[in-house]
Amino acid sequence: MQKIDNQSITSSGSDENIIKFDQSNNILQCENLSVNYGETIAIQKVSMGIPRNSIVSLIGPSGCGKSTLLRCFNRMNDLIPQAKVEGSVKFFQNEIYSDKVDPTEIRFKIGMVFQRPNPFPKSIYENIAFGPKINGLTDNLDEVVETSLRRAAVWDEVKDRLNESALSISGGQQQRICIARALAVNPQVILMDEPASALDPISTQSIEDLIVELSSEVTILIVTHNMQQATRISDYAAFMLSGEDRIGRLIEYGTNEQIFGNPRDNRTEAYVTGRIG
Amino acid sequence: MDNNNDLNVARQGFEGSLNKLQSDILLLGDLVIQAIKKSIHSLKTRNIEESEEVIKDDDNIDELETQIQVLCVELIRKEAPLASDLRRIVSALQIVDELERIGDYAEGIAKISVTMGKLIPINELVLIPKMAESSVNMLSRSLESYTLRDFSTCSNILEELRAKDKEINAMHKQVQKELLNTIKHDSAEGGEQATYLMWAAHNLERIADRSKNIAERSLFQVTGEIN
Ligand SMILES: Nc1ncnc2c1ncn2[C@@H]1O[C@H](COP(=O)(O)OP(=O)(O)OP(=O)(O)O)[C@@H](O)[C@H]1O
Numbered sequence: 438m439q440k441i442d443n444q445s446i447t448s449s450g451s452d453e454n455i456i457k458f459d460q461s462n463n464i465l466q467c468e469n470l471s472v473n474y475g476e477t478i479a480i481q482k483v484s485m486g487i488p489r490n491s492i493v494s495l496i497g498p499s500g501c502g503k504s505t506l507l508r509c510f511n512r513m514n515d516l517i518p519q520a521k522v523e524g525s526v527k528f529f530q531n532e533i534y535s536d537k538v539d540p541t542e543i544r545f546k547i548g549m550v551f552q553r554p555n556p557f558p559k560s561i562y563e564n565i566a567f568g569p570k571i572n573g574l575t576d577n578l579d580e581v582v583e584t585s586l587r588r589a590a591v592w593d594e595v596k597d598r599l600n601e602s603a604l605s606i607s608g609g610q611q612q613r614i615c616i617a618r619a620l621a622v623n624p625q626v627i628l629m630d631e632p633a634s635a636l637d638p639i640s641t642q643s644i645e646d647l648i649v650e651l652s653s654e655v656t657i658l659i660v661t662h663n664m665q666q667a668t669r670i671s672d673y674a675a676f677m678l679s680g681e682d683r684i685g686r687l688i689e690y691g692t693n694e695q696i697f698g699n700p701r702d703n704r705t706e707a708y709v710t711g712r713i714g
Numbered sequence: 715m716d717n718n719n720d721l722n723v724a725r726q727g728f729e730g731s732l733n734k735l736q737s738d739i740l741l742l743g744d745l746v747i748q749a750i751k752k753s754i755h756s757l758k759t760r761n762i763e764e765s766e767e768v769i770k771d772d773d774n775i776d777e778l779e780t781q782i783q784v785l786c787v788e789l790i791r792k793e794a795p796l797a798s799d800l801r802r803i804v805s806a807l808q809i810v811d812e813l814e815r816i817g818d819y820a821e822g823i824a825k826i827s828v829t830m831g832k833l834i835p836i837n838e839l840v841l842i843p844k845m846a847e848s849s850v851n852m853l854s855r856s857l858e859s860y861t862l863r864d865f866s867t868c869s870n871i872l873e874e875l876r877a878k879d880k881e882i883n884a885m886h887k888q889v890q891k892e893l894l895n896t897i898k899h900d901s902a903e904g905g906e907q908a909t910y911l912m913w914a915a916h917n918l919e920r921i922a923d924r925s926k927n928i929a930e931r932s933l934f935q936v937t938g939e940i941n
């Protein structure tokens with residue numbers, strides 16, 4: 438039924454397939470964002486807005502540039518020597534790629550959770566207290582640790598072993614520790630790169646519940662390969678694809694209902710129904 | 715790179731099941747259309763054996779309905795369908811339900827015919843077979859829409875069937891008026907017969923209405939909009 442013509446495979450989605458929001462309500466906004474790693478152009482001219490307190494999922498086949506795009510939003514690509522970022526990313530109307538901005542500070546406001554849980558090889562307590570300490574917030578540290586662990590829905594499971602190594606707990610618990618660690622510095626956005634892909638269904642469910650709960654206060658941008666997960670939790674979804682030229686582009690960005698119910702672009706349709714990717 | 719080929723290779727089994735789903739629904743549609751035609755023919759000719767066949771054959775319709783529903787549930791469980799796949803399966807479930815109910819209306823007409831037994835016909839039936847013919851046409855058109863999956867064709871067919879449905883409602887009113895007249899002025903036996911025929915006409919009006927519903931579900935299959 439679906440037909441994809443070869444010409445369209447190297448083009449971005451037409452402009453009307455990219456949802457536009459009232460800019461004053463966007464917590465993040467990127468314009469013409471391109472990233473290259475030396476000779477390789479990973480993503481090209483991506484423009485999109487992220488509304489405050491929404492859950493936005495980034496989907497697309499492996500290698501289309503999802504992680505690359507995600508890392509642009511908190512200047513994580515700065516840590517990759519050959520990565521070069523062009524274009525603009527605004528956080529509440531302020532350019533984060535400006536010289537005046539301290540990337541470390543940005544990374545506290547816009548936290549990140551990775552695919553594999555990566556707690557520091559320290560106690561659970563120290564993992565959570567780390568960010569606040571760096572930021573000089575040493576008052577009520579116990580309280581901050583407890584609140585963060587509670588918000589990450591892992592307090593009951595670890596409250597009696599706060600001084601044990603964070604590596605001694607299950608993968609699902611470690612992932613929630615990493616979320617608690619990000620939450621401890623009161624971020625406004627959390628970027629998540631396949632946060633549940635290494636977890637069993639129950640831990641996945643608790644991470645999903647947590648994401649939905651957090652979204653009343655925090656904006657969440659999540660990369661996932663699990664279409665059902667994306668439909669369950671996201672308000673909006675963005676589909677990326679790299680064509681024959683291997684350059685990743687934003688093809689379609691719209692509401693959950695649109696992307697998973699009735700996508701406008703044939704390539705999105707083919708991807709979400711498992712025909713490509 | 716031939717993307718059309720890629721699409722055919724990926725999820726080939728699922729694609730095959732979706733095609734089977736569609737052909738099963740068309741088969742069910744055929745059985746139902748035969749049932750309507752036979753029920754009206756037997757009513758008109760007072761062929762009780764033929765009416766009884768319609769009643770017996772309704773079991774086949776119910777069985778095929780169940781089979782299709784089982785296939786839909788299995789596809790949802792195994793394939794976690796999204797987008798057009800999801801819409802195809804949801805509309806299949808809705809359409810299969812409409813078809814089964816239409817089958818029941820045909821069976822209902824056959825039962826009326828059996829109950830009427832050997833009552834002497836008051837008049838030759840004219841309008842009721844006409845209503846039946848229009849309803850069967852509507853049903854075939856709605857099934858055509860179901861297979862086409864194209865926005866403009868499906869919306870045109872729906873418009874067409876909405877208009878036809880109004881025509882059938884008007885015919886229904888006319889039949890009611892004539893039969894009421896018979897009830898008022900004819901013999902007791904004629905009145906009894908007219909009362910039965912009243913129900914047959916009612917069933918045909920319902921069949922037309924549900925055929926229009928099938929055209930609505932077919933448009934949903936394309937747009938994903940429920941209204
Ligand atoms: N550090 C790097 N150095 C060089 N090239 C890189 C680097 N990171 C990513 N790339 C390249 O950039 C492109 C996009 O990669 P990216 O990791 O962003 O894709 P992705 O969509 O996240 O894929 P996946 O779903 O597999 O995680 C790929 O071609 C990849 O090989």
Ligand SMILES: [Mg+2]
Nearest residue numbers: 503504505630
């Ligand atoms: Mg990635």
